[in-house]
Amino acid sequence: MQRIHAEEKSYSWKMCDKALDLKTPLRRNTGEKPFSCEVCGKTFTHKSHVTRHMQRIHTGEKLHSCKICGKAFATNNDIKRHLRTHTGETPFSCEVCGKEFTQKYHVTKHMRRIHTGEKPHSCEMCDKAFATNDSLKTHFQTHTGEKPFSCEVCGKKFTHKSYVTRHMLRIHIGEKPFSNNVYDKAFETNFELISSHMRTHTEEKLFSCEICGKEFTLKSNVTRHMRRIHIGERPYTCKICVKAFATNEDFKLHMRTHTGEKPFSCVVCGKAFTRKHHVKTHMQRIHTGEKPYPCKICLKAFEPKENIKSHMRTHTGEKPFSCEVCGKEFTRKPHLMSHIRRIHTGEKPYLCNVCAKAFAIHADLKLHMRKHTGETLFSCEVCGKEYTRNSHLTTHIQRIHTGEKPYSCNVCDKAFAINSELKSHIRKHTGERPFSCEVCGKEFTRNYYVTIHMRRIHTGEKPYSCNVCETAFATNSELKSHMRTHTAGRS
Template sequence: MTELSLRTDSLCRCCHAKGDFRSLSIPYIHLRKPETYSHLLKECFDIFISPPTATPAQLYSICDTCVTSLQHAWQFKQQVLTCENKFLQYYRNGGKEMMMKAEYTIDVKRELSDDNSCRGESDNEFSDEDEPLTTKRSSKTQKFSCNICHKQFNYQIALDTHKKRHLLGRTYKCYICESKFTTNKGLTRHIAKNHGDGNSFPCTLCKDVFDEAILLKNHLNAHFKPTVFKCEVCGKEFKRKQGLNAHMDVHTKVKRYTCKFCKKGFGQKQNLINHERTHTGERPYVCAICGLGYPRRPDLKRHIFTIHSGIKPHACTVCEKQFSSKTYLSIHQRMHTAEKPYSCDVCKKAFAALTTLRVHMRVHTGEKPYACAVCGRQFSVYASFKRHERLHSGEKPFACKICEKTFADNGYLRLHMRTHTADRPYTCNLCDKQFKEPGALKKHILVHTGEKLTCKICNKQISRNLTKHMRVHSGERPYSCNMCDKQFAASGSLKLHMRTHTGEKPYACELCNKQFSQSGTLKRHRCTVLEKVGDDNM
């Protein structure tokens, strides 16, 4: 093992080289796709390099040489997995002899194009170029037969695609002669053979002339409204033929894509990609406004609309509070009904929202998928992770529109806005006292119930914040000053400390106008002034 010396240079955790290297936890763009090197190490070699907790962030890096080796390893792994999946598929469907005979040529694509002759399509739909690409064809008995037209195939995937064409019918229409075709390729060939004038293809609806049949076909589509492709099974409509083809897997029950982590099957490749991100934690779609990441593009679009657009068309019938989506409204309404339909299987605790339950389950599993690249602290909740990162960067992207005060978290901004509106939406049902936030209401209710939480370490009973008390035992100081790196166990302590840097003194004595940074100091000052005034009057 090499002897390490802690310097300001980055340390490659894979080869112990020193220099200015990349972080293992930050996504980088490679071949137009984001990749995180800690994830690649886990996927390729099942190696998890833990982030440092009490050491500089430079010690969680990887050098360029190791990055290249890791990328090559990842590509090699994907190559092996792809080849092995193909081998197993061919082996299961065709038998051992299929793979051993050199004269047998695998040509699924040929079969998919050959089946266009079913459903009575005329032979002149295809040109002479439709001869097989391979001269040697297997004489092996074809095993998979269509139960509609009895056409046979060597592979199940070819049969599944063929059956979809029975369900779809002829959906590609020639706008010149009204002929219909099963495939887009068949329509192009038809135009090339029947509607050309030598090497030119004139449009019958305007004066345009084209050099290729496919250009005329695309041009004719511009004269008509876009075709709507309708599923004949369930009636669902699609703008593109490819969308309808993919949708038909729902009815044929074909699941040709398998998750490499949990082996769950999917009919569409994009659904598989979205699912695998639940295992890797990848969130490639990042909001440019608040920095939140999402695994799917529709999730990001919905986030921007619901959070940043300011449009809130859905109103609560009880308190008239408005929401940007029906989902948020339904979750909010459970606050009035006290409905909590989602419960934890471990501790039976109930929740109003499914997403809250999913985050809660990390309490039992101990999962903390989000790690700070600066101090190595890990988080189970993404929002807490982003809020913590802003403690290091000093970023405060949320600004009050009234007094322009800025905040590191949107929740802090919402609480601050209530100082301008005097809004106190949380009411105690025992004494009618109102509060700005639900946490304050929960602490207040303990005053009525007399309930106290017991510390499992020192058996001390805590009436309010047990989490804050536990930091006495753990020594945890999650709140760091971004000016002097001093750390604190409570956010209030950090707030008071920051005044030593800013010089802010918000508390003023009404007797002598002297200002103080803390309310306790002001109280002691008042006592001193009053005693002095009393002595002078004696």
């Protein structure tokens, strides 16, 4: 009797003492939610979902504990899923590519995101569609502003429960319980974060742009790429300066330029930064000197990894970023942005709060500020001379101490210490003068010559003053030459 009923229950309403609720699947189509929470009034399609909601949100009751790590869970299903993180069991697999998962739900999500592109869940307010109902719920909170999950320590609110967990581990506990097996790097959150990080080692790129085919390790990077490169969508706008951004992450980072917030600091010298990876770069450049990414062609080492990617283009000649106005190509996107602002738009959004001088890119402002503070981060190990830029130190070493000139002209074989000097030299052969004066139209081979021309001919500006006789000069090199007239008779 039991075997007969067990085989027939899939299509029978009531063949034995146990009644099967076949209405539940129908409720997914009708939207009916007859069961509600007595505390907050939230409605559900199934009674068991109310029980689970009560335990997870209101009572905090977790009756099921893991015997391996002691972590507790609200439902038996939750602990079953959790145990697979210990055993490595992945009982569900994709019928198309064979990829295995710990949960059946993840197979469905994978199928829609990677293979079918199906997005059956639509937002009623903006018609944006999503592959899963969870993604729709999270998105809907961007319209309502609802943040139902809060940190018990500081009260900060979040749209997703996993964000609370990550916040707790990063800010309050500092614990990183998850690690990979390549560099012993630790992570605050679960398997998905480790999997994403592991792709940086395996170079596996599961997600690709539907327009240009460019591949990415994370789906969020595809979204950001689409908005930045193809559709130009920038849904996040700054209320202070009205600047718009493609992602919420970019917007948050921008806001720190207004608030001055620098939440990340160096444990050695205490210097504060707006981004976490800037701390890592600072540590390796200033304190440890570690450069774990060597070039396989010239053996030059780099940190962070992005720098070696840019460096490789000096060998391959690849210039993936081009100006839409004049077609000039660049190896790095920041160079393109700098070119557009300096040559075409003239936009200078970064202001010095000491002298009000404006700059096209933030890096130029940072370098300029060192003139006011007198900060010199880089010093020569041979003679002790100090510099505000690492590139200036490298040039000094090659010009004064080693005499190394690794950049050669392919027309006349003349060699140079730095690549920018070679580029300027090449223009003597080509006759190219890409920099012009906005006042009289005179053209120059270097942007620096435009600045000197402007000061000498049009503005009369002389920002460099002698601290002995107070004579002013248009360029720093003129000031240096002048200073020798004071020091010449002292030796």
